[in-house]
Amino acid sequence: MVQTIxxxxxxxxxxxxxxxxxxxxxxPTKKEAGCIQYDMYQDEEDATILIVLEQWESRESFDxxxxxxxxxxxxxxxxxxxxxxxxxxxxxxxx
Numbered sequence: 001m002v003q004t005i006x007x008x009x010x011x012x013x014x015x016x017x018x019x020x021x022x023x024x025x026x027x028p029t030k031k032e033a034g035c036i037q038y039d040m041y042q043d044e045e046d047a048t049i050l051i052v053l054e055q056w057e058s059r060e061s062f063d064x065x066x067x068x069x070x071x072x073x074x075x076x077x078x079x080x081x082x083x084x085x086x087x088x089x090x091x092x093x094x095x
Contacts (some may be wrong), residue, residue: 034061
């Protein structure tokens with residue numbers, strides 16, 4: 001199992017728009033083969049920091065998500081709303 005943790009920094013005036021774009025990705029992503037979890041959280045102290053937690057059956061299923069039509073369509077729109085590059089950690093379950 002693969003867990004991904006993305007820390008996303010959104011422009012102050014773009015938080016709501018970014019969240020709406022993310023919401024449009026939830027349903028198609030959760031239907032993808034290998035998707036176990038796909039959720040977004042908002043930092044309690046800084047509303048411009050969003051955390052996306054994803055669980056995938058394998059690294060291959062996560063990589064296929066990155067190549068999906070909806071990710072390729074919506075991802076660039078989300079990137080335009082970011083204040084700086086996001087941080088991504090990919091971790092493998094060991095216990």
